[in-house]
Amino acid sequence: MQGPARIELSRKALKSNLRFLRKEIGPSPRISLVVKGNAYGHGIESFVPLAQECGADHFSVFSSEEAGRVTKASARPCDLMVMGYVDPEALDWMLATGISFYVFELDRLRAALCSARRTGRPARVHLQLETGMNRLGLDADQLRAAVELIGRNREHLSVEGVCTHFAGAESVSNYLRIRNQISVFEERCRWLDEAGVDYGMRHTACSAAALAYPETIMDMVRFGIVAYGFWPTRETRIRYLLEKERGGRPHKDPLRRVMTLKSSIMSIKNVVPGDFVGYGISYQAAGERRIASIPVGYSLGLARSLSNLGHVLVHGCRAPIAGLVNMSMALVDVTHLKDVNIGDEVVIIGRQGRSSISVSSFSDMTGRLNYEVLVRLPERIPRAVVE
Numbered sequence: 001m002q003g004p005a006r007i008e009l010s011r012k013a014l015k016s017n018l019r020f021l022r023k024e025i026g027p028s029p030r031i032s033l034v035v036k037g038n039a040y041g042h043g044i045e046s047f048v049p050l051a052q053e054c055g056a057d058h059f060s061v062f063s064s065e066e067a068g069r070v071t072k073a074s075a076r077p078c079d080l081m082v083m084g085y086v087d088p089e090a091l092d093w094m095l096a097t098g099i100s101f102y103v104f105e106l107d108r109l110r111a112a113l114c115s116a117r118r119t120g121r122p123a124r125v126h127l128q129l130e131t132g133m134n135r136l137g138l139d140a141d142q143l144r145a146a147v148e149l150i151g152r153n154r155e156h157l158s159v160e161g162v163c164t165h166f167a168g169a170e171s172v173s174n175y176l177r178i179r180n181q182i183s184v185f186e187e188r189c190r191w192l193d194e195a196g197v198d199y200g201m202r203h204t205a206c207s208a209a210a211l212a213y214p215e216t217i218m219d220m221v222r223f224g225i226v227a228y229g230f231w232p233t234r235e236t237r238i239r240y241l242l243e244k245e246r247g248g249r250p251h252k253d254p255l256r257r258v259m260t261l262k263s264s265i266m267s268i269k270n271v272v273p274g275d276f277v278g279y280g281i282s283y284q285a286a287g288e289r290r291i292a293s294i295p296v297g298y299s300l301g302l303a304r305s306l307s308n309l310g311h312v313l314v315h316g317c318r319a320p321i322a323g324l325v326n327m328s329m330a331l332v333d334v335t336h337l338k339d340v341n342i343g344d345e346v347v348i349i350g351r352q353g354r355s356s357i358s359v360s361s362f363s364d365m366t367g368r369l370n371y372e373v374l375v376r377l378p379e380r381i382p383r384a385v386v387e
């Protein structure tokens with residue numbers, strides 16, 4: 001049975017993005033693909049095995065629950081890192097399966113130690129350092145205490161990495177704050193060196209940091225949004241392209257969107273001048289109009305704030321949304337298109353012919369981040385891999 005909408009994931013696009021990112025960071029740093037938020041809306045169950053086919057062998061998630069989903073979806077052994085919430089009851093399982101996790105509170109380190117003693121398996125931890133974001137991370141005193149505890153329990157606590165997260169590398173307005181975070185991080189790493197701590201990998205960069213501050217690449221990069229073919233912000237894209245241009249390099253956008261969100265036309269009507277279309281009076285036909293309905297509304301992620309504002313693609317052309325987006329439907333104006341029929345394909349995010357609709361074009365209109373638009377695409381939309 002086919003639902004009213006479907007998401008296609010392009011293998012070619014993902015391969016191309018991963019190739020680009022590898023070229024950007026050079027051959028040695030590891031790449032961790034961030035698949036939190038249901039793989040940024042792409043669907044963990046479809047995306048993870050696809051990414052593995054394309055060579056990915058390290059994944060990052062937010063919670064132990066997401067780690068469980070990745071483990072189930074995974075087609076082969078991979079490294080898995082939890083960057084946020086760990087259910088205390090999941091600790092034993094995480095140690096048994098070798099899943100690593102961030103430590104930003106001493107209590108978590110103590111709990112990990114108990115679990116390691118109980119299960120006889122070492123805890124693989126990443127020490128997350130507070131460097132200025134003031135969200136999660138060990139400050140200097142907590143780090144010292146953590147290092148002491150680790151030093152006394154080396155057989156149970158294995159430090160796989162030391163890391164931090166930047167407070168907005170995607171905007172140049174945060175430049176000084178990011179620079180400061182980088183130097184705090186480096187200073188703490190020097191302290192760890194002097195204390196003789198073997199801390200494995202240093203990793204700090206998300207997509208924007210890796211592209212805008214190459215010195216943050218270090219031993220591993222946690223790539224999220226760019227792997228899926230979206231820029232963190234429009235600014236990141238322009239900054240990247242301008243830099244290439246200055247270097248005399250072609251300024252073609254290197255990212256390719258992995259996702260296409262599609263539906264099809266359900267019904268078509270002709271309306272006469274002066275008619276209102278849909279609920280209320282927000283859209284009045286200025287002339288004769290052909291209005292098509294699509295079975296996608298805000299329950300499937302098409303924001304209601306796109307009413308009378310957004311577009312979809314039909315026959316490779318833009319068709320404006322007419323009237324209010326409903327819970328399960330939207331109406332689009334196809335007057336300008338020839339021979340539109342029921343069943344014709346509609347693209348809501350992605351490319352059709354020579355046109356494309358990016359998430360950022362509609363997130364700009366709705367005032368939401370492209371991250372948020374992606375992640376809100378419901379899990380019940382079926383995902384399928386295409387070439």
Ligand SMILES: *Cc1c(COP(=O)(O)O)cnc(C)c1O
Nearest residue numbers: 034083165206207222223224225
């Ligand atoms: C989400 C997240 C990332 C990835 O961010 P992108 O901007 O999507 O690349 C990296 N690190 C941490 C800690 C994150 O939470």
